[in-house]
Amino acid sequence: MDQAPFEISIAPMMDWTDRHCRYFLRQISPHVRLYTEMVTTGAILFGDRDRHLRFSGAEHPIALQLGGSDPKALADAAKAGEDYGYDEINLNCGCPSDRVQNGAFGACLMKDPDRVADSVAAMMNAVKIPVTVKCRIGVDDCDDLPFLMNFIDTVKSAGCTMFIIHARKAWLNGLSPKENREIPPLRYDVAAQVKQAHPELRIVLNGGITTCDQIAENRDVFDGVMIGREAYSNPYILARIGQRFFDHNAPDRHAIALSMIPYAEQQFQAYGTPVKTVARHMMGLFAGQRGGKAWRRFLSTEAFKPEATPSQLFQDALKFVQEGHNLADVA
Numbered sequence: 457m458d459q460a461p462f463e464i465s466i467a468p469m470m471d472w473t474d475r476h477c478r479y480f481l482r483q484i485s486p487h488v489r490l491y492t493e494m495v496t497t498g499a500i501l502f503g504d505r506d507r508h509l510r511f512s513g514a515e516h517p518i519a520l521q522l523g524g525s526d527p528k529a530l531a532d533a534a535k536a537g538e539d540y541g542y543d544e545i546n547l548n549c550g551c552p553s554d555r556v557q558n559g560a561f562g563a564c565l566m567k568d569p570d571r572v573a574d575s576v577a578a579m580m581n582a583v584k585i586p587v588t589v590k591c592r593i594g595v596d597d598c599d600d601l602p603f604l605m606n607f608i609d610t611v612k613s614a615g616c617t618m619f620i621i622h623a624r625k626a627w628l629n630g631l632s633p634k635e636n637r638e639i640p641p642l643r644y645d646v647a648a649q650v651k652q653a654h655p656e657l658r659i660v661l662n663g664g665i666t667t668c669d670q671i672a673e674n675r676d677v678f679d680g681v682m683i684g685r686e687a688y689s690n691p692y693i694l695a696r697i698g699q700r701f702f703d704h705n706a707p708d709r710h711a712i713a714l715s716m717i718p719y720a721e722q723q724f725q726a727y728g729t730p731v732k733t734v735a736r737h738m739m740g741l742f743a744g745q746r747g748g749k750a751w752r753r754f755l756s757t758e759a760f761k762p763e764a765t766p767s768q769l770f771q772d773a774l775k776f777v778q779e780g781h782n783l784a785d786v787a
Contacts, residue, residue, distance in 0.1 A: 462680055463489055463660070463679065464697060465489035465519075465681075465682045466478075466488055466489070466490050466683055467682045467687075468521040472493070473492060473493050474493060474737075475492075475510065478492075479514060479515060480738055482512075483712045484692060484694040484698070485695070485697065485698045486704065487701075488697070490515055490518045494521045494522070494548045495509070497522060497523070497526065497529040500533040500536050500537075501536075505536060509537060509540045512719075517543045517544075519542060520540075520546065522546065522547055522548065524561050525575070527579075531579050531581065544585055544586045546588045547575060547590070548562055549565040549572060551633070552592075552595075552633060563595050563626040564628065566594070567598060569611060570610060573611050576611055580614070580615050587616060588616065588619065589619050590621075591619060591621060591622070592621070592625050593647065594626070601646065604646065619659055619660070621650060622662040623661060623662065637684075637685075642663050644677075647659065651677060658680070660679060661678045661680070665684070667693075671701065672700075688737075690744070691740050691741060691743075692709060709741050709742055709777075710774055712741065713738065716734065716766070717771075718766075721767070730764075731765065732760050736755075739756065740752075747779070748777070751773050754773040754776050758773070
């Protein structure tokens with residue numbers, strides 16, 4: 457049985473967990489595992505590979521999440537990810553958006569476990585790093601425990617030893633991706649039954665985790681938890697997680713903001729990345745704090761000005777936080 461320690465990770469989130477977001481989150485926590493946005497095999501094999509795959513060495517440990525359904529294409533994309541230095545390849549079997557349905561991957565794949573098994577086997581033959589699967593507890597009317605267990609058993613037979621289970625089922629028709637994250641009820645008990653039936657597998661719980669207490673409550677049941685949107689809207693929760701579970705004291709919010717200046721400057725010089733592209737992920741840094749609204753409003757307006765520079769932008773934004781001002785007070 458795998459004796460790896462309990463792990464806390466940040467979910468792959470489309471349009472959110474890009475390299476700039478991940479670098480920012482890493483400034484708060486050196487311990488959580490980070491995941492990329494889902495990257496399709498086509499984008500890697502036929503698009504600008506470097507744009508999709510490059511990342512900072514500071515982001516380790518980091519996993520590349522792939523979207524696709526063709527075993528060979530997935531194997532080739534996984535090899536590219538390994539060559540770029542990723543620590544894990546994760547196959548998306550849980551996203552319910554129209555985009556993935558049209559491509560016959562994401563949550564659709566749960567209805568074709570043999571294809572998932574073939575894909576996992578192909579990727580494992582192509583790389584030496586771990587290959588994992590992220591799935592739901594069910595899809596549409598295929599939502600009973602035998603359906604989920606058959607999926608797990610079939611994919612396990614191909615060699616997969618770690619599953620990240622979003623403890624909601626997915627509706628492929630009738631619900632938007634946002635609604636699919638909120639309307640289907642959370643069923644931690646179903647995910648727990650998978651772990652009970654398969655103690656030899658690493659089972660990571662995903663869905664609705666927003667507090668340290670929830671993490672603690674599930675620590676003895678699962679091998680890890682994955683946090684989603686709470687880590688984006690309130691990123692300093694990672695500081696509380698670090699202190700409680702890793703005995704780590706994170707820098708304060710001001711120091712974290714200042715630490716992003718050299719990174720944003722380097723990204724601009726190397727790739728022409730505008731500061732707004734980095735700053736948009738930092739809006740929640742002062743969530744719930746005095747001056748937090750001013751910080752968010754300042755970044756959301758000033759970062760989009762052509763003359764904005766990282767040093768001036770972040771230092772000026774910090775002044776509003778320190779003084780507890782709203783923009784209206786200093787117009």
